[in-house]
Amino acid sequence: VTRSDEGVDDRELIARHNRGDSDAFRIIVERHRDRLWRVALRTLGNADDAADAVQDALISAFRSAGNFRGDSAVSTWLHRIVVNACLDQARRRASRPVVALADDESRPATAAPDTLAARETAAEVLAALRQLPPEQAAAVVLVDVEGYPVAEVAEILAVPTGTVKSRCARARARLAELLRDFDEKGGGNPGSTRPVQPLNDDHPDSGEELT
Amino acid sequence: VTGPQVTPGFGPDGHAELGALAELDESLLEETQTRQLDVHLQTCVDCRDQLGRIRATRALLSALPAEPMPTDVVRRIDAALTDAMQTATVLPATKRRRWFTSPAFAGVAAAVAAVGLASALIVSRDNGSGGSNAEKGGAANTSSTPQHAAGLAAPQNTVKQWQTGANYTPSNISVLVPGILAGTPTPVPSPAGEDASPNTFSGTNTKSAATESYTREQLRSLPNLIACAKILNAGDAVQPLAVDFANFKGKPATIVVIPTHDDPAHVDVWIIQTTCSNDSLMPVYRVPRPS
Numbered sequence: 001v002t003r004s005d006e007g008v009d010d011r012e013l014i015a016r017h018n019r020g021d022s023d024a025f026r027i028i029v030e031r032h033r034d035r036l037w038r039v040a041l042r043t044l045g046n047a048d049d050a051a052d053a054v055q056d057a058l059i060s061a062f063r064s065a066g067n068f069r070g071d072s073a074v075s076t077w078l079h080r081i082v083v084n085a086c087l088d089q090a091r092r093r094a095s096r097p098v099v100a101l102a103d104d105e106s107r108p109a110t111a112a113p114d115t116l117a118a119r120e121t122a123a124e125v126l127a128a129l130r131q132l133p134p135e136q137a138a139a140v141v142l143v144d145v146e147g148y149p150v151a152e153v154a155e156i157l158a159v160p161t162g163t164v165k166s167r168c169a170r171a172r173a174r175l176a177e178l179l180r181d182f183d184e185k186g187g188g189n190p191g192s193t194r195p196v197q198p199l200n201d202d203h204p205d206s207g208e209e210l211t
Numbered sequence: 212v213t214g215p216q217v218t219p220g221f222g223p224d225g226h227a228e229l230g231a232l233a234e235l236d237e238s239l240l241e242e243t244q245t246r247q248l249d250v251h252l253q254t255c256v257d258c259r260d261q262l263g264r265i266r267a268t269r270a271l272l273s274a275l276p277a278e279p280m281p282t283d284v285v286r287r288i289d290a291a292l293t294d295a296m297q298t299a300t301v302l303p304a305t306k307r308r309r310w311f312t313s314p315a316f317a318g319v320a321a322a323v324a325a326v327g328l329a330s331a332l333i334v335s336r337d338n339g340s341g342g343s344n345a346e347k348g349g350a351a352n353t354s355s356t357p358q359h360a361a362g363l364a365a366p367q368n369t370v371k372q373w374q375t376g377a378n379y380t381p382s383n384i385s386v387l388v389p390g391i392l393a394g395t396p397t398p399v400p401s402p403a404g405e406d407a408s409p410n411t412f413s414g415t416n417t418k419s420a421a422t423e424s425y426t427r428e429q430l431r432s433l434p435n436l437i438a439c440a441k442i443l444n445a446g447d448a449v450q451p452l453a454v455d456f457a458n459f460k461g462k463p464a465t466i467v468v469i470p471t472h473d474d475p476a477h478v479d480v481w482i483i484q485t486t487c488s489n490d491s492l493m494p495v496y497r498v499p500r501p502s
Contacts, residue, residue, distance in 0.1 A: 022296055029292065037280035051284045055291050062295050063382050118276075125271050144272035162239070169233035176229060176264045179271070 010074035017065050025062050032075060033058075035146065036082045042141040043086045045130030049093060050086075057085035072155055079156045083138050090134035128178040132171050139164050140171035220244050227251055227258040233265050370433065371453040378458045379466055379482070381496065388468060388480050389501040391453045424488035427465035430454060439487035440469050443479070443495075452478060459484060459494075476500055 008016075010031070016024035036057070040050035061081050068077060129137050135157075142153040143164065154161040220231035220240070227235075227248055234240050235248050252259055280288075375396045377387055390396040423442060430436045440451040455466040459482045467487070471477040481487075482494040 026289075026292065029288070033285065033288070034277075034279040037284065038277065042275065047281070047284075051287060054280075054284070055288050058288055059291055059295050062292060066381075121271065122275055125275060140272065144269050145275055147273065165237045165239055166234070169237045169239060170230060172236075172265050172268050173229040173233035175272075176233075176261070176268045179268060180264070 011070055014065050014068050014070075014074055017062075018068075025065065028074065028078075029058055032078050035075075036078060039079060039138070039141055039146060040082055040086050042126065042129055042145055043083065043134060043138045044089060044093075045126050045137075046093075049089050053085040053089040054082060056089075057082040060085070076152060076155050079142070080158065083142075083156055086138060087134050124179060125175075128175050131178055132174055136167045136171040136174070139167035140175070143168050144172070218247060220248055221251070226255065227261065229261055229265070232258065232262045236262065236265055370436070370451050372431075373453065373455040373457070375455050375457050377455065378461055379455075379464070380460055384480055384496050385498040387455075388453075388466075388478065388498050391455050391466075392468065392478070392501055396455070424486050425483075426486050427456075427463070427483045430465050430467065430483065430487060431456070436467070439483070440467060442487055442489055443467065443469055443481050443493070444472065447472070471497060471500075 008027070010028060013024040013028050017028075033054070036054055037050065040053045040057075041047060044050045044053060057078070058081075061078055068074070072080075129141065132140070139153060139157065142148045142156060143150060148156070150161050150164050154164045157164060220228055220235075222228050231240070231244070231248060235245060238245075240248070252262065371391060371394060373391050373396055375387075375391065377396065379387055387396070423438070425435045425439045430439055436451055436454055437448075441448050443449075449469050451467055451469050453466075453468040456463075457466055458464055459466070462484060465483040465487075467481045467483060468478050469481065471479050476499060477497050478500045480496045480498055482496075484493070487493065
């Protein structure tokens, strides 16, 4: 990757890739890989699964870049492919006869939180995210963790904005419930310990009809 | 017998449901339900705590450390991309050999090279009079037909001519090309009415050398094919390795395989969709040469 490419627009890089410039796609990957990685890791809650999903997604993007129409930003397009790969990965994981324990704690983060307490909190949050339905996890990761605008997340997930909000609301309620136990063990999230009504995960996602 | 009346958004204990509070926080609720919850929150400390818990959850999520992709994953993905690129590399324009920069360009008449190379021994598939290409796709013809007796420094290589009907794509080129080079192409169903492959190359150049443009159908003539290969090789005469009258991305195309210049480990796969000429933009892929 040459530094002279730093100012080149993502769409121009896709165009160069489609014209046969073998460096262009690598520049795009270098630009976006950290964010894509975080989305995958937090949606799937497992580093090995996240690595598989991101790799599958980027190879798919590499091969299908000729179909990129420019209707959305390259970043949005890449996120959509990664999220879809994560959802596929989550479905495969769900179909496995034996669910392996996630090993996030075993893989040292490159930029670890400063304190043990912060590290424990992050691990608990990741563990809680792992228990969400993948569609909810993807929505809440994109909105609350990565801070993307709801409209952009709707584009990434190919759903109405109301559905994004609804999935986020359900995810937050479920996470608040899951993290309550962590609080009671001495975690850092303040709040009462009044038992809460369990959320019914079975009823249909009413937000699907929202726009 | 009916149970106690429960207001939507509230549990049997009279407290707001966590899900309803989360939806309230996201402004997803109807006006009536919003008002009921707002009124309840003014007097219920527990439910205010629950709402605070949801907001604290958002804060926890946004405070997750922004770690970069681990270096082992970076390397792994880089290697996978390298593999994907090597599988079928689209040669950028800057790396294609240019006609006018080739030392062979000056003073070498295309026709001379064409005649010289036309003496190559041609192995051509015999489709026979019956049966589809698919049925015979895996069976190489064992007969070799010398096309020209006058051997002017005739290379000992052969040009394999196929009409597999295969649909080449960037992702399957590296799979299909070894098949046509080895004489064992991947069998594919032959499209109806698309069975008119000539069994052998015709022996005359149907274009004048000065024209330097050949339609993909004109490449059924060996001299035309060799003249085309010379164009593809930046003006240096070269023996094509194989030709397949097939499809590329679903559209008819003639696939011409020539050796990669100065790289015996690879071959260049040119896709002739309209014409083989010096000024048309033809996709070319570089794939490993099968051993």
